[in-house]
Amino acid sequence: MKNLVILGAGTAGTMMSNHLVSKLPKDEWKITVVDQYKTHYYQPGFLFLPFDIYTTKQVKKKGAKFIPKGVNYINEKIELIQPEDNKVLLENGTELAYDILIIATGTKIAPEEIEGMKGPEWHKSVFDFYTYEGAKALRDKFREWEGGKLVVHITEMPIKCPVAPLEFAFLADSYFKNKGMRDKVDITFVTPLGGAFTKPKATEALHHLLTDKGIKEVTDFNIERVDYENNKIIDYAETEVPYDILVTVPTNMGDALIERSGMGDDLNFVPTNKATLQTDDHENIFALGDATNLPASKAGSVAHFEAEILTENILRYINGEPLKEEFDGHANCFIETGGGKALLIDFNYTHEPVEGTFPFPGVGPLNLLKESRTNHMGKMAFRWIYWNMLIKGIHIPFVSATMSEKGKHFEETEA
C-alpha cells in the first residue's frame, strides 16, 4: 500500500482529496488529509460578514462533511515535514510516512510583523477582515459606529485575494449610504502599490470607481508602524494617515510549519514550479493554493484551476510520465462594487484582465471588467457553488482550468 498525504483541508486540500479519491486505485493508495481545525470556513464570505450581508452560519461548516469517504481525515496539528525521510510528524507524536506529499497549508495574516498593529487596539480600533474573528469584531464595531475616518489598508504584497480590500471599501461606501450616514464617514484606501490594483487595465477601471464613490486613494505607502495611541499609520517616508477605524490587511505569510521544516522563502511560501506545481526541491512533494510562491493570485479560483491540473500531474508522476507544464496562472474573480453590483475579472500569468464576456464568447451572461447586476448575482450564487461543487471537486461547467482567450478584447502584456 502506498501513501499520499495532503497537508491542509482548506479549499485546495479538500478539492485535491475529492479529485484523487476517484482517480487513485483504492487497493494501491491510501489518501490521508491532515488539518488541525475542525471547521471549514467559506473565506470569501468574510468580506460580507462585517456588513451584515452574510450571517456567521453562512460562512462555516464542519470540515469532515467535505472530505470524501475512503479518505483518512486526521484533526491534528502538524509539527514538521521531514522531506529527506519522506515523513510528516504530528503534534501528538504520530509519524506519517508518504510516497507523495501535497502541501496545501495556505496563508495566514501576520499582524505582529508591523510594530503597533497587533497591540492593545487590535480588534478595538485596528481590525482585519481576513479571519473569522476579525470580520465578526468589525461587524459589531460597525453596528454601533457613529462615523469618522475609515482607513482600508494593505500592508504588503502578496496578499490573499488582492481585490478584497477594494471590495471592502466599495461595500463600506454602500453600507454607510444605506444607513443614511455616508456623509459622516470619510473613506480612504491606502496601498503600497502605485495604484488600486496590480494590473494596469483593471487599475484604471477601479480608480474610476473609487473616485465615483468618493473614496480617497493613498498609493506607494509602505507602512512602518501603527501609532495606535494617536490613531495614525506612518510609512517609511514619514507620510501619516489618521484613522478612527483602521481596517488593515496585514502581511500574509505561509504557515509556520513551512518555516519550521525549512521549506519556505522569506514569507514561508513554498518554492514551486509555476507550470507543473511540483516543488522545486523535492520531486515527490507538490504544492497548490495559497501555500506556494507562484506569481499568481492567492485565491480559491486559482486553487480550483490548479487542482484540476495537479490531479493530472500526480497521475503522470505515479506512472513515471513527464509532468504537464500546463498551469497558466488562471484566476477568475468577482469584484463586489456595492449597491448590488459587481465586476468580473479573468486573467493569467501573461494576460491582464480585459473587457469582454464570460463564459460564453460574445454572449456572457457575465461582463468582464464592467459593473453589472448579473455579476453580483454570480458572486452571490458562488457561495452555493463553493459548498456544493467547488470543494467537492465537481467541474464547473464552461469554465476551463486554463484561461480562454475567446470573447475578450486583448492586448498582450509583458510576461
Add this chain to the structure above:
Amino acid sequence: MDKTIAQATVSVDQEGYLTDFSQWNKEIGTEIAKEQGIEMTDKHWEIIDFIQDKFKNEEPLSIRGIKKSGVINIKEFYALFPGGPLKKATMIAGIPKPKSCI
C-alpha cells in the same frame, strides 16, 4: 525605444527602465540618478551593487527583502532614494522595475 544616456544609446521602456541590463554601466547609472535628482555616493553604489546581485541571481526584490538583507535599514534607503526607493534604485541599476506581485 532608444535613448541616449551618457553618450551611449540604450533601449528603455516607456517609464525609462533599461530593457537590456548588458547595456548598463556606471556612467549611465550616474546620469539616470541625476535625472531623478540624486547625486550618487559610495553608499548609493553599495545598494545598487546589492540589488544588481539580486537581479543576477533572479531573486525577487522587495522592501522586505532589503530589510532582511542587513545592507541598509529602510529609513536610510528612503533617505538615499527619496520618494520611491525601490523604483528609483532599480532604474539607476539598469534592471526592470520590481513587480509588486499579483
